[in-house]
Amino acid sequence: MRKEVETSDRHVRELFIGHLIVIDVYSFSSSFVADPVDVLKALDFHSSPDGVRKVTGLCAHRRGSKPDIAFRIGKQAQISAPSMQLFPGVFPEDFSVMFTIKPKAGSQSFLLSVYNEKGxxxxxxxxxxxxxxxxxDQHGKPSPEEYPLFRSINLVDGKWHRVAISVEKKSVTIIVDCKKKLSRPLKRSDGAAINTDGITVFGTRILDEEVFEGDPLVIRCEEGKSLAESWNAAFMESSAKENQVKTPRTHASTIEQGLEAQNTSGC
Incomplete structure (x- = not known):
């Protein structure tokens, strides 16, 4: 059921609890931002606002470089921002969302929520x-009953997972740890659009009781790369150095080989 609230009057109470590690948003569209946008940087996470502190991330011992830095977010943290601040310009019709997380076992919550100006x-x-x-989209499609659901995937088993979600035309694809790749229809309108005049909330939905609990590491937005190339830009640099893996060029093989290299590297 669709929730409609006035975002300007509603103050989000609780968001992430745990570590924030990586959420990446990428675009295939030339109308989106020209330079990568680090969303965590845009939200000023590195200055450790109230309820946020730095902790060791996914890899505590990485050869030739410093350990990963993550962010632990407490209940008192209130993390939201105008969507235009995070996604300047027109939100792309086709895009990808990528993240590395270790949610609390058995939990169920929203990692990312984008609202229009009407809430x-x-x-x-x-x-x-x-x-x-x-x-x-702007025409209310798809209906809630038609939201893509990935029944055979469990992200709350207490383990780390690297996830890529790709939206292209009228299909959405999820790839998890290079081992599972599923596609579902996305019954949106032709010329579907996302409005950036509202707010973006992390770790929950407005009016929801549930909050994200666990270990989520970079949030970036990028234009002009395929899902595979974007994934490698975000996650593959250190693992490629350690494993001497050359970045392939093809869409499907690149993302899957990139995930595999990350998994076999131990970090």
């Missing part, structure tokens, strides 16, 4: 035993 949630990634990709 209607247009985009959301719910992590749980059966992840849900929430998408609602």
């Amino acid at each position: 209607v949630q247009q985009l959301g990634v719910e992590v749980g035993r059966s992840p849900v990709f929430l998408y609602e």
